[in-house]
Amino acid sequence: MKQCIYCDAPFQVRASWAGIFGVEKEKLLCDTCSRKLENLVGPLCEICGRSLNDLDETFHDRTLCRDCIRWEEDVQWQDVLKKNRSLYKYNAFLKEIMAQFKYRGDYALGELFGESLVSLYRSDFKGKVLVPIPLSNERLYERGFNQADVLANMIGQPVQALKRAHHEEKQSKKTRDARIHKAENPFVIVADVRKDIAEAHITMIDDIYTTGATVRYAAKALLDCGAKSVSSLTVARG
Ligand SMILES: [Zn+2]
Ligand SMILES: [Zn+2]
Incomplete structure (x- = not known):
């Protein structure tokens, strides 16, 4: 008997051929939760x-x-994001799971998606440079870890190419007009990894794709640094 990582219900793990040959990782969710x-x-x-x-x-x-x-109709965003693929629809159940994953600092919940994320990566993105989308410093302090890092580490060896920019202080010195008309990219490139990014095909990793603005800003920063193409892979599609 195993215990469901989400609802704590005990459940039976059925033997499968994949399991017998040790290919299938241990199931972490009960059938009721898996179906959600x-x-x-x-x-x-x-x-x-x-x-x-x-x-x-x-x-x-x-x-x-x-x-x-x-x-795509907007010239400044045309061809910035090559493609995004996500594992699941961001429904109420996944929302609850992700909230646990974010705020409880629960690595096991990362393990929950790791295997499926790896297979989606292999089928759609294989051979790309992995770049996790960073959290802001305040969020990182609040949560203690970045879920995108956890996910990226399950797939391979990510390059920490992006960091959050600190525009806040600078913003106040600008004229109101400049602030309104020139939204600044919240991401900048970490200086020492510029060579890893130049000419690279990149897959960014994040937990959720919602409006697509975050991944596009991040992609733009990477393209401006010479990346050939930028795609993203997320657990949830909002
Ligand atoms: Zn369950
Ligand atoms: Zn679309």
């Missing part, structure tokens, strides 16, 4: 990876969702 995780089923938006089936026809053009069409 919703996969993203195709057709998917070619850029952000959301399921187009979930959208009314007016919100997509069969290949891209309306949000991505809008991003």
Whole structure:
């Protein structure tokens, strides 16, 4: 008998061929909880990876969702994010799990997604340089660890290429006009890894893709530093 990592219910692990040959990692969720995780089923938006089936026809053009069409129409964001793929729909259940993962500092919850994340990485992103999306320093202090780092470390050896910029102090010195019209990138590149980024195809790792703004700003910083292409892989698609 095992205990579900989320609801604590005891459950039986059925033997499977994969299990017998030691391929399958131990299950951490009971069947009831496992069923609450919703996969993203195709057709998917070619850029952000959301399921187009979930959208009314007016919100997509069969290949891209309306949000991505809008991003691509804006010259400064065109071709910035190559593609995003996520494991699950960000439903109420996943929201609760992610909240635990973030605030309880629970590494086991990272293990929960590790195996699936690795296989999605292998099928869609193999051979790319891994870059976790950093938390702001305040958040990092609050939580004690960055979930994106935990996830990236499960896939391979990430390069800590991005850090959060500190625009706040500088912002106040600028004219109001400059502040409003030139939104500054919240990410900057860590100086010593510039050579790892130049010419590289990059996969950024994060927990959630929501509006797509965070990953696009991060991608822009990497492209400005010479990266060839930037994609992202997340656990949840909001
Ligand atoms: Zn459970
Ligand atoms: Zn999209």
